[in-house]
Amino acid sequence: METRLTKTHNNVKEGSCSSSRPVSFGKLDNIKREMDRLKINILGLSEVRWKGAGKITSGKHELIYSGGLESERGVGIVLHQKVRKAVKGYWALSDCVLLVKIAGKPLDLNIIQVSQWYELVVFTASMEIYGAAVADKLDAGRNILRRRYYRQHCNLDMGSYTKDLSAINPDLSSIFILDNSPVAYRMFPDNAIPIKSWFSDARDTALLCLLPMLDALRFTGDVRSVLGRNLHLSRTW
Missing domain, CATH: 3.40.50.1000 (HAD superfamily/HAD-like)
Structure with a gap:
């Protein structure tokens, strides 16, 4: 699993995580520890494997995810408790595109997580x-x-x-x-x-x-x- 710190908005640190295998329940604890170590508040996951779309609360973190009908590869966003209470809504635009809107000052923050479809x-x-x-x-x-x-x-x-x-x-x-x-x-x-x-x-x-x-x-x-x-x-x- 490789984690990259990307940018900071409203004193909130964001990161992205790529893995050779889709993220499952067993890997969520490892991801939370990595977020705490790097002091990341929002972490995008390029591949998860759950059916449909929804969210899971695990301790101080919340995972919002999207996926297909047959546990196909989707995407996810993990939020620390510092920001999860500020979530105004989330939308699975497709199996591989997830939008989360977070209240911020002076502007709201829109986080879009997309599966790695192409080489850029x-x-x-x-x-x-x-x-x-x-x-x-x-x-x-x-x-x-x-x-x-x-x-x-x-x-x-x-x-x-x-x-x-x-x-x-x-x-x-x-x-x-x-x-x-x-x-x-x-x-x-x-x-x-x-x-x-x-x-x-x-x-x-x-x-x-x-x-x-x-x-x-x-x-x-x-x-x-x-x-x-x-x-x-x-x-x-």
């Missing part, structure tokens, strides 16, 4: 000296964004930088790019999901709106069979 890769047309700093900020020491590609990995085509997805994975049936610039994926339109640019808008929900689509794509044998229909070109998330 950063591919930017920016210079490495700038792109690496942004990627480090996003990763926040979690070691999630381990594969990174910058301007030197792009192709210069008619004065614009395009991104060669085959350099990341030669199997184009299992890779897609999420980008705000159509020029960037000009050579791979059947592997692209357009998204709006982000300018520090705290109300932006573009990525959240994409979750159902990302959930569905992981069950297709070839992402191009869906994205290649060009229907996605009529909508920018």
Whole structure:
């Protein structure tokens, strides 16, 4: 089991936990001890194995979870008593997506736990000296964004930088790019999901709106069979 401290909001420490096996009742005590050791108040679990959705109280901690009908792999969030009384509600958006709303000041805190569906890769047309700093900020020491590609990995085509997805994975049936610039994926339109640019808008929900689509794509044998229909070109998330 690997636990990572991610960030702090309203003096509340959050963390994420990944394990080679789904979390079961027997592992919950180990998780609680790890939270106490690291002084974490909220811990996201990438894989749990319980039916349906609900919550379990165990000593000073409470586990909120979601899962399938047949004890399939779901996700969970463990809360210490410091924050569990501030929970305003929770919603299992799917077997693998769980939302917990916590009262806070000045703003409420929304915690979203998603199963690890994909490997995340950063591919930017920016210079490495700038792109690496942004990627480090996003990763926040979690070691999630381990594969990174910058301007030197792009192709210069008619004065614009395009991104060669085959350099990341030669199997184009299992890779897609999420980008705000159509020029960037000009050579791979059947592997692209357009998204709006982000300018520090705290109300932006573009990525959240994409979750159902990302959930569905992981069950297709070839992402191009869906994205290649060009229907996605009529909508920018």
